[in-house]
Amino acid sequence: MNVPIIDPLQGDFPEVIEEYLQHGNMKCIAFNRRGTLLAAGCADGSCVIWDFETRGVAKELRDKDCIAPITSVCWSKYGHHMLASATDKSLTLWNVVNGEKIARVTLQQTTLHARLHPGSCTPSVCLACPLSSAPILVDLNTGSSTVLPVSVSDAGNGTTAPHQRNKFSDGSPPFTPTAATFNRYGDLIYVGNSKGEILIVDSKNIRVHAIIPISGGSVVKDIVFSRNGQYLLTNSNDRVIRVYENLVPRKGAAKELEAMRSLDDEFQGIEKLKVVGSKCLVLFREFQDAVTKIQWKAPCFSGDGEWVIGASASKGEHKLYIWDRAGYLVKILEGPKEALIDLAWHPVRPLVVSVSVAGLVYIWAKDYTENWSAFAPDFKELEENEEYVEREDEFDLMPESEKAKELDINQDEEVDIVTIEKDSAFSDSEASQEELCFLPAIPLPDIPEQQDKCFGSSSKLEDSNHSGSPFSIEAAQNGQAMLPTSSPLEVVGNSTAEEVMGTTGLKRKRRPSAKGLELQAEKGRKPLTKIKPSAKLSKSKNKHGDGLDTNGFVFEDDVTDEYL
Amino acid sequence: MAAASTDGGAAAATHQPYVLRETLVGHKRAVSSVKFSPDGSLLASASADKTLRVWSTADLSLCAELSGHDEGVSDVSFSADGRYLCSASDDRTIRIWDLATAAPLKTFTGHTNYAFCCSFNPQSNMIASGSFDETVRVWEVKSGKCLRVLPAHSEPVTAVDFNHDGSLIVSSSYDGLCRIWDSATGHCMKTLIDDESPPVSFVKFSPNGKFVLAATLDSTLRLWNFSAGKFLKTYTGHINSKFCIPAAFSVTNGKYIVSGSEDNCVYLWELQTRKIVQKLKGHTDTVIAVSCHPSENVVASGALGKDKTVKIWIQEDEDQKEAE
Numbered sequence: 001m002n003v004p005i006i007d008p009l010q011g012d013f014p015e016v017i018e019e020y021l022q023h024g025n026m027k028c029i030a031f032n033r034r035g036t037l038l039a040a041g042c043a044d045g046s047c048v049i050w051d052f053e054t055r056g057v058a059k060e061l062r063d064k065d066c067i068a069p070i071t072s073v074c075w076s077k078y079g080h081h082m083l084a085s086a087t088d089k090s091l092t093l094w095n096v097v098n099g100e101k102i103a104r105v106t107l108q109q110t111t112l113h114a115r116l117h118p119g120s121c122t123p124s125v126c127l128a129c130p131l132s133s134a135p136i137l138v139d140l141n142t143g144s145s146t147v148l149p150v151s152v153s154d155a156g157n158g159t160t161a162p163h164q165r166n167k168f169s170d171g172s173p174p175f176t177p178t179a180a181t182f183n184r185y186g187d188l189i190y191v192g193n194s195k196g197e198i199l200i201v202d203s204k205n206i207r208v209h210a211i212i213p214i215s216g217g218s219v220v221k222d223i224v225f226s227r228n229g230q231y232l233l234t235n236s237n238d239r240v241i242r243v244y245e246n247l248v249p250r251k252g253a254a255k256e257l258e259a260m261r262s263l264d265d266e267f268q269g270i271e272k273l274k275v276v277g278s279k280c281l282v283l284f285r286e287f288q289d290a291v292t293k294i295q296w297k298a299p300c301f302s303g304d305g306e307w308v309i310g311a312s313a314s315k316g317e318h319k320l321y322i323w324d325r326a327g328y329l330v331k332i333l334e335g336p337k338e339a340l341i342d343l344a345w346h347p348v349r350p351l352v353v354s355v356s357v358a359g360l361v362y363i364w365a366k367d368y369t370e371n372w373s374a375f376a377p378d379f380k381e382l383e384e385n386e387e388y389v390e391r392e393d394e395f396d397l398m399p400e401s402e403k404a405k406e407l408d409i410n411q412d413e414e415v416d417i418v419t420i421e422k423d424s425a426f427s428d429s430e431a432s433q434e435e436l437c438f439l440p441a442i443p444l445p446d447i448p449e450q451q452d453k454c455f456g457s458s459s460k461l462e463d464s465n466h467s468g469s470p471f472s473i474e475a476a477q478n479g480q481a482m483l484p485t486s487s488p489l490e491v492v493g494n495s496t497a498e499e500v501m502g503t504t505g506l507k508r509k510r511r512p513s514a515k516g517l518e519l520q521a522e523k524g525r526k527p528l529t530k531i532k533p534s535a536k537l538s539k540s541k542n543k544h545g546d547g548l549d550t551n552g553f554v555f556e557d558d559v560t561d562e563y564l
Numbered sequence: 565m566a567a568a569s570t571d572g573g574a575a576a577a578t579h580q581p582y583v584l585r586e587t588l589v590g591h592k593r594a595v596s597s598v599k600f601s602p603d604g605s606l607l608a609s610a611s612a613d614k615t616l617r618v619w620s621t622a623d624l625s626l627c628a629e630l631s632g633h634d635e636g637v638s639d640v641s642f643s644a645d646g647r648y649l650c651s652a653s654d655d656r657t658i659r660i661w662d663l664a665t666a667a668p669l670k671t672f673t674g675h676t677n678y679a680f681c682c683s684f685n686p687q688s689n690m691i692a693s694g695s696f697d698e699t700v701r702v703w704e705v706k707s708g709k710c711l712r713v714l715p716a717h718s719e720p721v722t723a724v725d726f727n728h729d730g731s732l733i734v735s736s737s738y739d740g741l742c743r744i745w746d747s748a749t750g751h752c753m754k755t756l757i758d759d760e761s762p763p764v765s766f767v768k769f770s771p772n773g774k775f776v777l778a779a780t781l782d783s784t785l786r787l788w789n790f791s792a793g794k795f796l797k798t799y800t801g802h803i804n805s806k807f808c809i810p811a812a813f814s815v816t817n818g819k820y821i822v823s824g825s826e827d828n829c830v831y832l833w834e835l836q837t838r839k840i841v842q843k844l845k846g847h848t849d850t851v852i853a854v855s856c857h858p859s860e861n862v863v864a865s866g867a868l869g870k871d872k873t874v875k876i877w878i879q880e881d882e883d884q885k886e887a888e
Contacts, residue, residue: 053730053748054689054704054711349748374752375743377793414836415787415796417770418815420728440645441689441705443660443670 012350013307013322013331014364023048023057025359028072028342032079035303035347036437039082040361041070047084049096049439052346055363058439061094063101072113078121079436083140085111091128093140096436103140109133113179117203119186125203127180127189135180135191137203148201150178150193152208152270179222183246184229187254192220192234198244200280202254209257210277211270214242226301227347232281233308235299240288241310243325244281285327296321298343302350309352311340318356320364335362579818579834579841582863582877586624587846589873590617595866597639597810598853598874601646606663607855607864608649609874612636616651618663621857624876628666632659639681643688648705650691652679658693658703672703674710680808681723685730685747692733692747694721700735702747712750716743722808723766727773734776734790736767742778744790756788758795765808771815781805785823785833799823801840802831807852807868814856814863817879822863824851830865830877847871 025043032039037058038050045067051058061082068088075082081102082094089110093103109130117123128145129135136145180191182203191199196217200210214220214236222235225246232244248256260276287308297313305325312319318335320343338356345352352364373379593613600607606627607619616630616637635654642649648669649661658672658679677696684691690711691703700721702712717737724735726747733745740761744754756776766779775796776788785799802825811823819835830844830851844863849870856863861879 051689051706053687054706056704056706056709058689058706368749368751371752375755377755377757411797411838412836413796415775416772417775417787417813417819417835418772420772421774438687438689441687443648443662443705444707446670446708 012366013302013309014350014352015331015333015367016364017335017362018351018365019055019363021050021055021361021363022359023050026355026361027070027359029344029353029355029361030073030075031344031347031353032075032437033077033347033435034079034437035349035351037075037079037439038344038353038361039073039075040355041073041084041086043069043359045070045086047073047082047094049082050361051439051441054441058441059096059099061096061099061101063092065104066090066092066101071111074114074116074126076116076121076123077118078434081116081122083114083116083126085114085128091126091138091140093126096439105138105140105143107136107138107145115180115182117186118182118184127182129178129180132177135178135189137189137206146206148180148189148191148206149199149208150191151195151197152199152211152273177219177221179220179234181223181225183225183248183253184250185253187252188248188257190223190225190232192223192236194219196220196236198223198232198234198277198281200257200277202257204254208273209254209261210280211273212244212277212281213274215283216240221296222299224300226305227303228305231284231301231305233299233301235296235310237295239293239295240286241296241299241308242283243285243287243308245284246280247282248280285323285325287321287323287327287329289321289329297340300343300345302345303347307345309343309345311343311354315339318354320352320354333364335364579832580861580879581842582832582844582861583880584844584846584875585862585878586876587873588617588619588624588626588876590626590629591615591872591874593636594849594869594872595853595874596637598855598864598866599640599642600855600857600862600864601642602644602858603646604858604860604862606642606646607874607876608640608642609853609864609866610637610640610651611872612869614653616640616649616661618649618666619874621862621876628663630661630666630668632661632668633657635678638679641683641691643684643705644686645688648684648688650682650684652682652693652695654678656695658682658691660691660705670705670708672701672708672710674701674703674713675699677720680721683724683726685726686728687730690730690747692724692726692735694724694735694737696720698737700724700733700745702733702750714745714750714752716745717741719763722764723768723810725768727769728771729773732769732773734767734769736764736778738763738765740764740780742767742776742788742790744776754790754793756790756793758786765804766810768811768813771813777811777813777821779804779809779811779823785811785821787821797835797838799833799838801833802829803827807850809850809852810854812854812856812863814861816857816859817861822854822856824854824865824867826850828867828871830854830863844875844877846875847873 026040027043028041030039036052038052040048047061048057049059068086071085073084080096082096084092087110089107091105091114092101095102111128112131113129115127117125124141126138127135128138134150135148138145178191178193180189182189187203189201189203191201196214198212199208201208216238218236218238220234220236224233229250230246232246234242295313296310299310301308308323310321316339318338318340320333322331324330338358340354341357342355350366354362373381591611591613593611595609595611597610605621607621609617614633614636618628620627633653633655637651637653639652640649647663651659656675656679659668660670662669675695675697679693679695682691682693689705691705692700694700698717700714700716701710704711716735717739719738721735721737726733731747733747736742740763742756742764743752746753762780762782764778764780768777776790779785783804786795787797788795799821804826809824811821814820814822821833821835823831825831828847831840832842834841847867849868851865851867853866863877866874
């Protein structure tokens with residue numbers, strides 16, 4: 001994907017909602033390593049895998065045992081496996097390629113976040129963070145689990161003394177919510193506990209190597225690494241997101257820490273751990289909203305670690321805050337009036353995906369302004385009027401001086417047409433491992449007769465034949481038809497698009513954000529009905545790429561009514 | 565094999581000539597396109613007689629005849645796993661065929677004029693098609709939905725191609741331009757234009773996606789470095805001023821450019837030196853289609869109405885004087 005002529009400003013952040021995806025009631029999302037597939041866990045226990053390039057459903061993972069809502073999904077490193085945790089206290093490991101369940105483990109408590117070990121291609125170990133107790137390492141093959149330490153006891157120091165705020169009034173054991181994450185290669189686990197400390201635990205021998213106290217000492221709700229493992233962020237109850245720089249080398253991190261421990265003989269016990277900790281993580285930045293002091297939800301880094309995004313956890317709000325690494329708040333994105341429940345930044349492109357409480361997945365992207373010099377290379381775009389002063393001999397008739405140009409090109413230079421350049425964004429891909437970037441697209445056969453089966457069938461999601469877009473059926477019908485009619489109303493009547501628009505199950509729509517519509521209105525364009533056969537209509541409007549029209553995205557009439 | 569590329573003068577001498585192996589007869593009208601499957605086991609040919617024929621490369625027998633289009637077929641393309649074929653036809657549709665059952669699977673409607681060219685992307689979840697309605701359409705294979713309509717050109721679009729990782733689409737047109745598009749977003753990335761703009765009849769990415777081979781109707785083939793916007797090599801000597809004749813890269817045994825020609829021959833040029841190393845004679849009408857086998861030294865060619873055949877050319881191993 002790293003092609004030199006693609007706009008270098010791609011390392012940027014999104015601005016508007018480009019599209020939304022709808023398929024059942026989605027609760028949590030995860031991108032695969034390259035961002036070509038998006039997995040979404042649904043409220044009915046199934047997982048949907050979207051082909052992100054075509055924005056269509058590539059696969060559904062269903063099993064009769066898995067019917068409880070999914071709380072988190074996680075891909076294995078090369079995308080062959082996926083782990084889903086559900087509210088019935090289970091963890092299910094799926095084989096993505098054939099859609100079958102590999103293993104299923106039931107724990108004592110419901111897991112909020114489950115993460116597969118990132119170091120291996122066929123991971124069998126995962127980290128599960130339950131809602132109200134310490135994180136555990138679960139072996140998916142044997143079902144055994146190991147509880148991770150959340151605090152270190154020392155002579156005189158309180159061990160699991162609960163934080164004041166978390167005590168229940170009836171004296172029952174309080175929450176000790178903890179967040180945990182693997183480091184990049186999975187040999188270390190970073191645990192954020194309820195006392196506001198980060199513990200670095202070795203994932204093999206479960207020893208605490210280091211402690212880093214966070215100032216303020218409030219409960220850590222989330223702890224997330226950037227994609228390259230260079231930065232770590234914590235989201236604490238004191239409404240501050242802190243970014244730390246990871247000083248430990250990425251490979252062989254556990255060994256490094258072991259070495260550090262044994263070197264330092266000055267301190268003992270907790271003090272020693274803190275000293276080691278100070279060599280591992282260094283506070284880099286703090287992000288907070290000084291004005292409204294909102295709690296944050298689902299913070300994460302951009303793919304290149306340049307930006308940090310956090311969602312407002314205030315009730316009913318769908319607001320995304322984006323900061324750059326220098327600490328400045330660069331953008332606040334406001335979405336529809338549905339609370340946000342999950343958020344993910346695309347690993348490579350400046351795209352953000354957010355899940356709303358209504359079960360829809362919104363895709364935020366850059367607002368694209370057409371690059372006119374791409375269409376006509378001789379033309380240079382000017383910011384403002386420039387006075388042109390012509391040369392003395394500009395309009396003289398010059399004989400024959402142009403022909404020499406062709407000979408300038410040295411045609412004898414060797415040209416290499418076969419070597420493919422390595423993609424620098426994914427430096428740790430081992431050539432021997434086959435990475436799953438795409439699921440094979442099997443074309444759904446056109447159904448020649450009536451499409452009665454198709455609409456209103458959210459309940460029919462198990463029949464994969466019908467989960468495709470209804471437009472394919474239209475296509476068969478109209479396959480033999482001649483020129484499509486130019487009147488949109490007539491075409492709507494023809495197909496069942498009208499009714500399908502009302503249903504929740506199957507197709508995806510594009511709903512422009514309020515800003516998008518504003519811009520549209522400015523340019524005086526009318527949104528078009530989105531019907532496939534009306535190519536003539538869309539063609540005549542889209543042909544001479546007007547800036548906003550984004551090459552053929554057509555909007556629906558009925559949707560815009562809600563906004564205007 | 566390495567010797568071929570370095571020594572300019574000796575290039576023609578070290579090239580092992582292709583000879584005719586077989587002539588495949590069967591189409592009732594002009595052949596418009598031939599393509600090898602990605603694994604090389606099948607050869608597909610499209611024809612103005614509204615059918616597609618699939619031949620086995622091993623014994624050159626006919627495997628399947630696919631009919632269903634209402635008008636002549638202009639282009640055919642295999643999916644990456646070789647299971648599906650897509651074809652572009654004058655009946656304004658693109659069709660997908662399942663090769664296992666030799667039956668049509670899906671029809672994509674939307675173009676408002678002849679569909680002229682089509683191509684699967686390497687992941688085979690999308691198909692790009694170019695048409696006489698001056699647009700390039702990107703379709704989703706699974707559902708048949710038209711994902712994008714690119715306002716590509718101001719004249720009929722003559723060729724579309726994806727690069728090796730599917731991130732870019734190149735399109736060419738009679739308006740003299742080659743345009744490069746980002747397949748994920750549909751935005752135009754680059755336009756390749758030369759001083760005079762003869763109609764561009766064909767365009768294709770090189771195997772590594774860094775260069776673009778463009779054929780123009782002034783009997784010239786050019787290899788462009790599209791990021792720089794300049795062309796690096798020019799291949800001439802053939803005749804191409806009327807038809808959209810595709811060219812191909814032959815990389816199995818030395819690097820060559822292969823193209824058909826309106827003088828009924830198939831031309832082979834050495835990539836680096838640009839010299840013509842061989843002219844394959846045998847067809848009795850314009851050679852309108854060529855394709856190179858992905859792993860063996862086999863070239864397939866198809867010709868227009870007076871000929872109606874597909875010819876298979878191979879390199880003889882026995883009777884060559886040089887070692888390599």
